[in-house]
Amino acid sequence: EPPRSGAARRGASPGSPLEPTGGDPVRVAAVGEGSWARADDEGVEGPKVTYFFSDSQISTFESCSRKWAWRYIDKIEAPPNRFAEFGLKTHKHLEGWLKEKKLPVGGAEAALAQLMLVNLPPPQAVNPEYVEFRFDMGIGGIRFQGFIDLFMPALGGQIPCVYDHKTTSDLQWALSPETMLDDIQVALYSAWALLKTNASKIRLQWTYGVRSG
Numbered sequence: 001e002p003p004r005s006g007a008a009r010r011g012a013s014p015g016s017p018l019e020p021t022g023g024d025p026v027r028v029a030a031v032g033e034g035s036w037a038r039a040d041d042e043g044v045e046g047p048k049v050t051y052f053f054s055d056s057q058i059s060t061f062e063s064c065s066r067k068w069a070w071r072y073i074d075k076i077e078a079p080p081n082r083f084a085e086f087g088l089k090t091h092k093h094l095e096g097w098l099k100e101k102k103l104p105v106g107g108a109e110a111a112l113a114q115l116m117l118v119n120l121p122p123p124q125a126v127n128p129e130y131v132e133f134r135f136d137m138g139i140g141g142i143r144f145q146g147f148i149d150l151f152m153p154a155l156g157g158q159i160p161c162v163y164d165h166k167t168t169s170d171l172q173w174a175l176s177p178e179t180m181l182d183d184i185q186v187a188l189y190s191a192w193a194l195l196k197t198n199a200s201k202i203r204l205q206w207t208y209g210v211r212s213g
């Protein structure tokens with residue numbers, strides 16, 4: 001993750017497709033129509049594709065092809081990471097809140113989740129099927145998959161919104177509205193939402209919680 005100077009959210013320039021709203025640590029941006037082409041694999045000749053690519057696969061390959069091969073070809077799992085475990089536990093607390101109105105309690109992960117949930121929609125407005133769910137899609141004969149933390153379809157004329165929850169040691173590692181548009185995870189999740197809703201644009205909210213230690 002490339003460092004970024006300053007923790008404050010940067011606004012969009014006039015005429016930009018970005019529509020940042022809210023305050024730190026939330027990153028919000030709207031993707032304009034045409035930012036990612038809508039496509040599917042209908043009519044594509046050749047063998048049926050059954051292998052799925054994910055944003056983490058692509059990002060891993062871009063950073064180190066050998067690491068990608070160890071993980072996805074040789075099936076060598078990375079050693080346990082306490083920071084990743086912290087993030088997973090925080091996700092579980094947020095999932096419990098959004099699906100079951102279960103308030104996060106107990107431990108540092110729950111405390112951080114409580115701080116993050118105030119930037120999320122209330123549970124009564126959320127469809128549980130769109131919380132921590134897997135998606136797959138075909139673009140140009142290639143299958144992609146991902147796991148979205150929260151998706152809010154367009155309701156009452158609102159713009160559909162994709163949410164992602166992240167924990168970090170410092171907001172200097174957080175994506176800005178500008179760098180979001182170059183991020184592979186943002187690209188894939190946005191493409192899925194555009195295909196799913198047939199909307200002209202969608203909103204993205206990456207919610208960051210800063211852990212201590």
